[in-house]
Amino acid sequence: MTGQRRRLYHEAIPDYGVPLTEAAGLRRVVARNPGPMTGHGTNSWLVESEGGWVVVDPGPDDATHRRAVLDACDGRLRAILLTHHHKDHDGGTVALAAAAGAPVHGGHVGAPMTDGETLYGLRVVATPGHTMDHVCFDLGEGRLLSGDHVMGWSTSVVMAPPRGSMGAYLASLETLRRSAYRTLFSAHGAAITEPDPFLDGLLHGRRRKIEQAATALTPDWQSAEMLCDRLYSALPEGLRLAAMEMTLATLAELEAQGRAIGGDQGWKVA
């Protein structure tokens, strides 16, 4: 993977609110919340299990989307699982749980989950990094619901500490790499059908960015904003906040490696 561009997975604008069958016992309903951070919108995943459908990420607080998810469950919504606490994933959780009388696990509004435990046939895979509470769900047969940890259309944002962690994110990518999945179904966009080269590309790209940041540091203090401009010069304005999160996460990782010093005046080489 030397300087090679990662293949991205794009798709046309999907039919919003329509249950799309992705595999046997696996449906997705796409919410109409497109944007620079969400692509065409959030994928709410429906996994058939004994006794009904398990919904992973109800999506934003949007009554039309909620109705569509309920309808796609054929009146048999058994439980709700959350990959993490961001609003485009969990905003509609409380209302959907109330409408269906279903239990909730994960995120900030559900019962806590533990790495490795199996809920309704889905195995929890802890993948902190994007956020510290992020998990993926292993469906068996080489299939994984990868949430915001790995997405086909865009690089995931790693939030600044303490909300996220670049070191944890890299370790979580390695976790998936070791498992040799066949397909990743993410929370935004199309499925990733060749996960291993994709994960290698992500690891390579992140590590290269960390080295770029290390090179940008000098013995003089520089603000995080200045360093962000140098690392992410060509970004549209809508992604500026995300770029700052990534910059701070990258600098914190360099600090953890003993290569950067952060202080009130900014950042400098250690």
Ligand SMILES: [Zn+2]
């Ligand atoms: Zn997120």
